[in-house]
Amino acid sequence: MVEHSGLDIMCLNKHSPSPSSGSSADSEKKLLSKLKVSLTKKYPQKNAETLSAQYGTNLLLIGVSVMLALAQHGPVVREEHLLTFITVLMLVQLVWMLCYMIRRERERSPVPERDAHAGTSWIRGGLTMLALLSLIMDAFRIGYFVGYHSCISAVLGVYPIIHALHTISQVHFLWFHIKDVIKKYETFERFGVIHAVFTNLLLWCNGVMSEAEHFLNNHRKRLTALGYANLTTEEVEPQCNCSTSVCSMFSTSLNYLYPFNIEYHIFVSAMLFVMWKNIGRTLDHHTNRKQPTTRSSGVLLGPVLGLLALASSITVLVVYLIHVENSVETRQAAISMFYCYGVVMLACMCGASSAGLLIYRVEDWPMDTGQNPSRTLDSELLLGSSLGSWLMSWCSVVAVASGQSSQSYRWTCLAYSLLLVLEKCFQNLFIVESLYRRRRDLAKSEDTSATVPEIFSVAASMVPPYDGIVNHGYETQDKRSLEEGLPEKREVYSRKHTMVPLPVGHRLNVTPSRKRQILKNITIFLFMCNISLWILPAFGCRPQYENDLEQETFGFSVWTTVLNVAIPMNLFYRMHSVASLFEVFRKV
Amino acid sequence: MVEHSGLDIMCLNKHSPSPSSGSSADSEKKLLSKLKVSLTKKYPQKNAETLSAQYGTNLLLIGVSVMLALAQHGPVVREEHLLTFITVLMLVQLVWMLCYMIRRERERSPVPERDAHAGTSWIRGGLTMLALLSLIMDAFRIGYFVGYHSCISAVLGVYPIIHALHTISQVHFLWFHIKDVIKKYETFERFGVIHAVFTNLLLWCNGVMSEAEHFLNNHRKRLTALGYANLTTEEVEPQCNCSTSVCSMFSTSLNYLYPFNIEYHIFVSAMLFVMWKNIGRTLDHHTNRKQPTTRSSGVLLGPVLGLLALASSITVLVVYLIHVENSVETRQAAISMFYCYGVVMLACMCGASSAGLLIYRVEDWPMDTGQNPSRTLDSELLLGSSLGSWLMSWCSVVAVASGQSSQSYRWTCLAYSLLLVLEKCFQNLFIVESLYRRRRDLAKSEDTSATVPEIFSVAASMVPPYDGIVNHGYETQDKRSLEEGLPEKREVYSRKHTMVPLPVGHRLNVTPSRKRQILKNITIFLFMCNISLWILPAFGCRPQYENDLEQETFGFSVWTTVLNVAIPMNLFYRMHSVASLFEVFRKV
Numbered sequence A, B: 001m002v003e004h005s006g007l008d009i010m011c012l013n014k015h016s017p018s019p020s021s022g023s024s025a026d027s028e029k030k031l032l033s034k035l036k037v038s039l040t041k042k043y044p045q046k047n048a049e050t051l052s053a054q055y056g057t058n059l060l061l062i063g064v065s066v067m068l069a070l071a072q073h074g075p076v077v078r079e080e081h082l083l084t085f086i087t088v089l090m091l092v093q094l095v096w097m098l099c100y101m102i103r104r105e106r107e108r109s110p111v112p113e114r115d116a117h118a119g120t121s122w123i124r125g126g127l128t129m130l131a132l133l134s135l136i137m138d139a140f141r142i143g144y145f146v147g148y149h150s151c152i153s154a155v156l157g158v159y160p161i162i163h164a165l166h167t168i169s170q171v172h173f174l175w176f177h178i179k180d181v182i183k184k185y186e187t188f189e190r191f192g193v194i195h196a197v198f199t200n201l202l203l204w205c206n207g208v209m210s211e212a213e214h215f216l217n218n219h220r221k222r223l224t225a226l227g228y229a230n231l232t233t234e235e236v237e238p239q240c241n242c243s244t245s246v247c248s249m250f251s252t253s254l255n256y257l258y259p260f261n262i263e264y265h266i267f268v269s270a271m272l273f274v275m276w277k278n279i280g281r282t283l284d285h286h287t288n289r290k291q292p293t294t295r296s297s298g299v300l301l302g303p304v305l306g307l308l309a310l311a312s313s314i315t316v317l318v319v320y321l322i323h324v325e326n327s328v329e330t331r332q333a334a335i336s337m338f339y340c341y342g343v344v345m346l347a348c349m350c351g352a353s354s355a356g357l358l359i360y361r362v363e364d365w366p367m368d369t370g371q372n373p374s375r376t377l378d379s380e381l382l383l384g385s386s387l388g389s390w391l392m393s394w395c396s397v398v399a400v401a402s403g404q405s406s407q408s409y410r411w412t413c414l415a416y417s418l419l420l421v422l423e424k425c426f427q428n429l430f431i432v433e434s435l436y437r438r439r440r441d442l443a444k445s446e447d448t449s450a451t452v453p454e455i456f457s458v459a460a461s462m463v464p465p466y467d468g469i470v471n472h473g474y475e476t477q478d479k480r481s482l483e484e485g486l487p488e489k490r491e492v493y494s495r496k497h498t499m500v501p502l503p504v505g506h507r508l509n510v511t512p513s514r515k516r517q518i519l520k521n522i523t524i525f526l527f528m529c530n531i532s533l534w535i536l537p538a539f540g541c542r543p544q545y546e547n548d549l550e551q552e553t554f555g556f557s558v559w560t561t562v563l564n565v566a567i568p569m570n571l572f573y574r575m576h577s578v579a580s581l582f583e584v585f586r587k588v
Helices: A002-015 A024-040 A046-070 A079-107 A122-150 A155-177 A187-223 A247-278 A301-323 A329-361 A373-402 A410-436 A452-462 A472-483 A512-536 A549-554 A556-587 B002-015 B024-040 B045-070 B079-108 B121-148 B155-177 B188-224 B248-278 B301-323 B330-361 B373-401 B411-434 B452-462 B471-482 B514-538 B549-554 B556-587
Strands: none
Touching: A046 A079, A046 A187, A046 B373, A046 B549, A079 A155, A079 A187, A122 A155, A122 A247, A122 A556, A155 A247, A155 A472, A187 A247, A187 A556, A247 A373, A247 A556, A301 A329, A329 A410, A329 A512, A373 A549, A373 A556, A373 B045, A410 A512, A410 A556, A410 B045, A452 B024, A512 A556, A549 A556, A549 B045, A556 B045, B045 B079, B045 B188, B045 B301, B079 B155, B079 B188, B121 B556, B155 B248, B188 B248, B248 B373, B248 B452, B248 B556, B301 B330, B301 B514, B301 B556, B330 B411, B330 B514, B373 B411, B373 B549, B373 B556, B411 B514, B411 B556, B514 B556, B549 B556
């Protein structure tokens, strides 16, 4: 060992001359030339990450500060400024995407590395739907501009055109490149991807702000109509008449399309963020493979109950929106109805999630501890986006407990708020646990003992090696998970339901085991419930603004600020859990 | 392979009977007993993490919502309620710490695993200082309570007593247990640690809120005195006279001690969070060792310039605080002076950080890619806490660009804001890069070639094996970092400056290489500058409130909200970078 170290030093000393050997001018020259080389050279990974993250956050913050100025409705900062800034960012992203695709095309590496977990096809499909709705929105915006073009800024016409172009190319990019694990030209790619992430985040913020402002204006109008207060609305109307007959149709339709546009941008950000995290990553081929979709026979109760929940939510939404605009009594009744409905709904969801958790406790399926940035982000986003709604709930609890108001729905509101906290806790636990579990289908499914050996001999000859039957990679992983404090080690077993038709295998695809059936039902029920709970606030059912409970305790401005932050977070939470639950449904 | 898989299945099927074998009542019974076992059994790691994180965040959010209600100064929610809640949390933490220490004592495992990177001794020393100041603050609070005990709630007397007890035991806990890597009784420990993290975060929030409220009240008084506005202050004074003569002394002294108390709590949270992250972790002995401290000869210019910066900051603080309360002219002059000082200061800091980065570019020292939760948290906190100040800066830029005001210091304010953004970017890059670099002292230091072999033969016989001379663990690590896209692989070399006196080694500890000297000077200069920039806002020099630039563009309430969030984040950023720079100084 000593000898070895001695040798190493000799080598090192030979290669790196000590600074004292040579004149100072000479060494300065050397330093400069070295510097030139190392500035153009590849930057170390951690630093490039930090630098690009800083670039991205600052872009977002510039946009946010312009938005804050805009919210003041001052004479200088106007919407055109913000839209110009966003348009420039979108153009930069367009150029980058073009360059990236040309480079990829030119490169033509036979099998580029791809992250199997990033952007599954159904999520890309969903995004395409949202993108289509965004395109319709852009069309309406262009129509609106055409109607008022004589008196509004040209930016309001350019923006939707660029936005439409941006949407189309971005969806194309997501379809073909979101799974890429970038290994070459990292610096350029890193900045491009982070630019795209934050451009979409800024578009999300802009959507959220417009939406919140619009809602608040409606709320103020309603309060004024009911005689509660005499607040002036701050909506800016164009100063001329519309030259076409459909301007008002365009502007009202926009309000129904906003929620979809908002979700589109935040989802794209999350997907691009995973792509950013994947830059320079070395894929582990044991973990980098998708779990196959499972058959979903025996799934009936979940969808039925889910559809019931969805239908009742839509009913509640319609009834609420009609009644809240009428007299004070119907308004109170509408709010009461909402809370009662919420209590029932959330209690069912709590029950479903905890049933799912209980099944996991009984069944000790192995944990999957492989590296997967997409899954890590999913669970972090679930927890992070719960914060807004938790804060809102605890504020309601404090408001009820402080007991200043005498509304009839006080106690239902308390129950609703507490259940909301519990439901999110249980659901998060259920989703996170489901995402980190591995299936052990075969071991539990019925009447397999006899047919197994033949089937495996068939399957083994048909599937590629790393989709193989006994995965020894799993065994070492399990040792790791044991060291990390997981339940006792078990012989782990996994088998892929290959899409390749197995000649003898059809007999095997019998009804999945009962527990898996229950889990599937629970998941689909929660899926529908989360859609319901997304629809309600997205389309204007927000009793937190109307119930006067919290406003008395916290004051109008504090409570509105809390809501303006919490409601978009909650909307994102619902959409995100819908996506995660779909993933769980396919995996369980 | 096929044979093997066949065997596995046999085993599995033997151990886990299929659900169809047995009557339904029987299987239900089995299910229940299984459930009983698995609910009391150890919970899977990922789930326990999620569950405890959710518990902690909800504790914090309950506290925050009470604080928001408190900020409204309503008749129902009063300070006593908040303090009671916090006191209960502190008591729970006290009980937990006691239990934990007793358990550890009883266990008596000979060498408990310890994370070498968590809570270095100098950071614990610093915390002890802050804790002492907190104790003085508690004493003042008790004194204040004694003076007014006839008319204020008893909670205001109990709270400081419990807080003092909490501080003492927590510092004891930090000294002896913060490095522990918990492997046994995980669930209990996990909840205890996260409870402690969020109790301290809540204490931080409470400190920040009291401080902000106090500052705003002073600001309002000042504005009223200057004739700007006639705002009523909302400070609640006790309804009786003080029974001792020093009550006002106590309450004014409290304001000078607040900043230290605030920093104490947020630092403790960060340390405990690392402890939480370490629960159930398996330490890698190659990376789990501290880099030794380096000698710091030749460090002169940095400290001198740093002291100059510190002295000028204190001068600026005093001049500012005196002038801002006088007439409108002196107020404007004071603000101008602050911005000029800030521009010079930040420009120097930008220069220093970028010089440091350039040195790293010239020198391609190897990267350290080992797992280290403490370091990961450090870099994430640096980036995260920069956000507040960046938002503030961009708001100032927007305000100046919108050009509504005509103050003389407009352009200096613009320069100051842009430099603030740049300075934080450069400094973050410098700190993150320094933390992720490994030293390569020996290879670069002078006149070693002759003496090396003998010294190593001595050292090799004296130090424990994994502190050894040629660390082959590093070589494999480097391979990993190469795969992750880092610069080309080099023969990596490291040697520990052991504290054990080397008989021949004294000759070796000559002046460190020039580049390291420069880096040390830069680091110590930045260290002092960050202290200066902490002192200024901590003790009331906040021209952002006084300059009227942003208030015109954003309105009073939005701008105050931004500042109330951004300034505490900025204070934390400065303190945190002071700690990180000290770490860098010892390591470079």
